[in-house]
Amino acid sequence: GENVEQHPSTLSVQEGDSAVIKCTYSDSASNYFPWYKQELGKRPQLIIDIRSNVGEKKDQRIAVTLNKTAKHFSLHITETQPEDSAVYFCAAKIRDISNFGNEKLTFGTGTRLTIIP
Amino acid sequence: GAVVSQHPSRVICKSGTSVKIECRSLDFQATTMFWYRQFPKQSLMLMATSNEGSKATYEQGVEKDKFLINHASLTLSTLTVTSAHPEDSSFYICSATSVGQARGNTIYFGEGSWLTVV
Numbered sequence: 001g002e003n004v005e006q007h008p009s010t011l012s013v014q015e016g017d018s019a020v021i022k023c024t025y026s027d028s029a030s031n032y033f034p035w036y037k038q039e040l041g042k043r044p045q046l047i048i049d050i051r052s053n054v055g056e057k058k059d060q061r062i063a064v065t066l067n068k069t070a071k072h073f074s075l076h077i078t079e080t081q082p083e084d085s086a087v088y089f090c091a092a093k094i095r096d097i098s099n100f101g102n103e104k105l106t107f108g109t110g111t112r113l114t115i116i117p
Numbered sequence: 118g119a120v121v122s123q124h125p126s127r128v129i130c131k132s133g134t135s136v137k138i139e140c141r142s143l144d145f146q147a148t149t150m151f152w153y154r155q156f157p158k159q160s161l162m163l164m165a166t167s168n169e170g171s172k173a174t175y176e177q178g179v180e181k182d183k184f185l186i187n188h189a190s191l192t193l194s195t196l197t198v199t200s201a202h203p204e205d206s207s208f209y210i211c212s213a214t215s216v217g218q219a220r221g222n223t224i225y226f227g228e229g230s231w232l233t234v235v
Contacts, residue, residue: 034224043210043226044161089160102149102168103214105224107160 002027002094006108013080014116021111023090024072032093032103033066033073037086038110044089048075077113085115120144121213123227130234135199138230140211146191147213152184155208155229167194201234208232 003026013019025033031052036044050057050064050073057064061080066073077084090108095101122141130136140150148169153161165175165186173186185197194213198205210229 043228102166104163109160
């Protein structure tokens with residue numbers, strides 16, 4: 001099955017600086033890579049996503065890059081603000097042939113991002 | 118707005134009892150729903166895939182007789198934790214995928230349910 005690794009597990013960044021979180025995945029058949037922000041006890045919130053036919057996507061201060069050859073993708077947050085502090089998860093989606101072709105999400109281990117005012 | 122609703126948000130039960138968690142898609146039909154478990158400071162781990170009208174598919178290591186999943190309609194899936202033990206205490210969260218041109222293959226998460234077994 002798919003295996004997603006995420007680094008770093010914790011990251012502290014001065015307000016205004018940039019933060020980068022990296023993920024690698026194992027199955028080259030994965031075709032969709034979302035990033036989620038999760039606050040304690042709440043549902044994950046999709047912040048940006050990228051499909052396998054695109055190398056980069058940007059939405060204001062947030063960008064994601066994908067390197068299919070190396071099987072890694074990264075989240076970039078620029079001009080960080082205190083409200084960016086949260087736990088961030090990457091994920092990879094793959095079609096599971098053994099399970100009616102359902103597309104399953106496998107999550108990374110998470111990164112606790114702290115923005116220092 | 119929220120399109121997947123999960124209930125209850127918090128539940129405390131005694132060890133040995135069973136508890137049911139509901140996941141509803143409010144304004145779309147979800148042929149497939151997913152159940153995750155998240156322990157404190159850990160990631161979301163997929164427990165099972167729930168397909169409407171058929172048996173759920175469980176991930177390796179998840180006991181199907183302990184975590185009963187029913188997906189009887191296109192808008193409702195339930196997870197029943199049977200004979201709950203303190204180690205089952207966790208955050209349980211469902212997700213549903215809406216397929217089609219209107220929404221694309223968007224994944225919607227429920228609000229999650231905190232289960233505490235005492």
